[in-house]
Amino acid sequence: MATIQLDHVSRWYKNVVAVNDVTMTIGPGVTGLLGPNGAGKSTLISLMSGFLAPSTGSVTLDGEPLWRNEEVYRRIGLVPEREALFEYLTGRQFVLANAELHGLPDAGAAAQTAIALIEMTDAQDRTISTYSKGMRQRIKMASSLVHDPSVLLLDEPFNGMDPRQRIHLMELLRRMGGEGRTVLFSSHILEEVEQVARQIEVVVAGRHAASGDFGAIRRLMTDRPNRFVLRTGDDRVLAAALLGDPSVRGARLRAEGGIEVEATDFGRFSEVLPRLARDHQVRLFEVTPTDESLESVFSYLVST
Amino acid sequence: MSTAVMGTVARLGVRSVFGRRRGVLLFVLPLVLVGLAILVRAMVGQDVDLASGTLYGLGLAVLVPLVALIATTGVLAPEIDDGSIAYLLAKPVSRHAIVVAKLLVAVGCVLAFAAVPMLVAGLVLVTDEPGVGVAYAVGSLAGGAAYCALFALLSVMTRHAVVIGLIYLLVWEGLLGGLLDGVRWLSVTRWSAVIIEQVNDTIEISADLSPAYAVVATALAVVLGTWFTGWRLRGFNLTGDE
Numbered sequence: 001m002a003t004i005q006l007d008h009v010s011r012w013y014k015n016v017v018a019v020n021d022v023t024m025t026i027g028p029g030v031t032g033l034l035g036p037n038g039a040g041k042s043t044l045i046s047l048m049s050g051f052l053a054p055s056t057g058s059v060t061l062d063g064e065p066l067w068r069n070e071e072v073y074r075r076i077g078l079v080p081e082r083e084a085l086f087e088y089l090t091g092r093q094f095v096l097a098n099a100e101l102h103g104l105p106d107a108g109a110a111a112q113t114a115i116a117l118i119e120m121t122d123a124q125d126r127t128i129s130t131y132s133k134g135m136r137q138r139i140k141m142a143s144s145l146v147h148d149p150s151v152l153l154l155d156e157p158f159n160g161m162d163p164r165q166r167i168h169l170m171e172l173l174r175r176m177g178g179e180g181r182t183v184l185f186s187s188h189i190l191e192e193v194e195q196v197a198r199q200i201e202v203v204v205a206g207r208h209a210a211s212g213d214f215g216a217i218r219r220l221m222t223d224r225p226n227r228f229v230l231r232t233g234d235d236r237v238l239a240a241a242l243l244g245d246p247s248v249r250g251a252r253l254r255a256e257g258g259i260e261v262e263a264t265d266f267g268r269f270s271e272v273l274p275r276l277a278r279d280h281q282v283r284l285f286e287v288t289p290t291d292e293s294l295e296s297v298f299s300y301l302v303s304t
Numbered sequence: 305m306s307t308a309v310m311g312t313v314a315r316l317g318v319r320s321v322f323g324r325r326r327g328v329l330l331f332v333l334p335l336v337l338v339g340l341a342i343l344v345r346a347m348v349g350q351d352v353d354l355a356s357g358t359l360y361g362l363g364l365a366v367l368v369p370l371v372a373l374i375a376t377t378g379v380l381a382p383e384i385d386d387g388s389i390a391y392l393l394a395k396p397v398s399r400h401a402i403v404v405a406k407l408l409v410a411v412g413c414v415l416a417f418a419a420v421p422m423l424v425a426g427l428v429l430v431t432d433e434p435g436v437g438v439a440y441a442v443g444s445l446a447g448g449a450a451y452c453a454l455f456a457l458l459s460v461m462t463r464h465a466v467v468i469g470l471i472y473l474l475v476w477e478g479l480l481g482g483l484l485d486g487v488r489w490l491s492v493t494r495w496s497a498v499i500i501e502q503v504n505d506t507i508e509i510s511a512d513l514s515p516a517y518a519v520v521a522t523a524l525a526v527v528l529g530t531w532f533t534g535w536r537l538r539g540f541n542l543t544g545d546e
Binding site for chain 2: 070088100
């Protein structure tokens with residue numbers, strides 16, 4: 001059982017703050033690190049893998065500092081985001097080299113086990129330069145698993161994977177988490193994270209915006225004021241009816257036609273809207289959310 | 305660290321040096337030296353002073369530092385540039401051991417592509433005085449090792465190691481070394497020249513430094529360059545694409 005602890009960690013590059021006063025605990029099981037691009041996810045993973053010193057605060061693995069401590073790599077497996085690999089090696093040679101660098105007693109067997117685990121046995125004798133993006137991700141996975149680590153850190157591991165590979169990797173991560181390993185992976189896609197991770201840590205603009213199980217995060221993201229534009233058969237009638245319901249905070253008739261609605265209770269609004277339309281015999285042509293971009297969801301989380 | 309782990313680092317290093325186009329230069333440069341030696345011998349015959357001038361001017365001042373630069377940056381810089389060095393560093397392996405293993409590959413290249421060609425060129429130029437070639441080979445190996453350690457440090461300090469290394473060779477060792485006599489105190493090529501004179505006293509390059517200083521300075525460059533490279537690698541920052 002391994003636990004990574006970040007205690008009031010900040011990291012800045014000259015004048016740019018990449019991570020701002022983050023405190024979080026990553027324990028056994030699968031944790032998803034969720035945030036938009038540029039939020040500081042890679043910086044956090046670099047801090048957690050001992051490849052970056054915090055400007056302030058501390059990052060430890062079971063109480064041991066990670067920075068300038070080579071011994072921690074006996075317990076950590078890292079899958080970096082960058083795709084650069086030893087292009088001139090075959091997949092098998094690459095994983096074997098990683099096993100040898102760990103000083104494993106039977107490096108050959110360990111490499112074969114890791115390669116089989118990520119289903120790359122058939123392609124293991126091809127040079128890495130011929131691999132697709134998804135295959136590169138998988139061979140990186142194999143190299144990080146070769147020493148059977150108790151902590152696995154993966155930076156955007158689903159990037160470039162096709163749906164089948166994605167499902168396979170998700171199963172693998174779930175299994176690793178189920179075995180009691182501490183697995184942390186980053187992603188900017190909520191659906192991706194909630195399919196695998198029990199625990200989700202949300203980072204936005206370098207700050208730790210939210211933390212909890214995926215249900216709580218999902219609620220945080222959906223139970224916020226939502227704006228929609230409705231195209232209907234009779235805007236005025238439906239707008240009046242909607243204003244009578246407590247799930248709606250505001251409704252405005254747009255000059256170009258349609259209603260702009262601000263709903264405070266998304267769940268109730270989604271039930272009430274079709275019922276009111278039917279009761280008032282107004283046809284609904286279109287319901288368009290206007291602020292569903294991930295950035296707007298994240299910025300809402302930061303402000304709460 | 306076990307020798308097996310160092311062997312793996314070295315094996316990857318060899319693939320890295322020769323897996324790139326730049327590695328071809330390692331074969332071409334010594335051929336130029338030996339070719340020129342054959343030409344000089346055919347045109348002038350055996351002449352110790354001329355042989356020494358050729359071996360110094362083209363070999364010690366050009367071939368040795370260039371081979372050291374190509375080999376050392378080839379073994380270190382590409383992995384740092386593309387971040388794949390993370391796979392070496394995310395291991396319970398001493399950073400200094402990684403540097404030593406990589407430097408052994410670079411010095412091995414200096415031996416094969418600079419010191420041995422210097423010996424061959426020396427033997428071609430003055431067949432009757434094999435000691436000339438031997439002295440230049442020894443000096444090349446010593447100077448080459450010092451260059452490798454310095455270029456290794458440069459590789460972990462900047463992403464423009466090759467360009468800065470070339471500027472250093474041209475400006476410091478070449479231009480300023482020729483103009484300002486005081487540069488000899490901090491010139492790897494001049495230290496090597498003193499070592500060469502010591503190995504074979506028939507050679508006179510007017511290096512004008514004490515042999516003890518040259519040996520200690522060369523050794524210090526190797527040791528300090530290696531140590532600081534490892535120290536710098538311990539604090540390697542892996543930054544993502546964000």
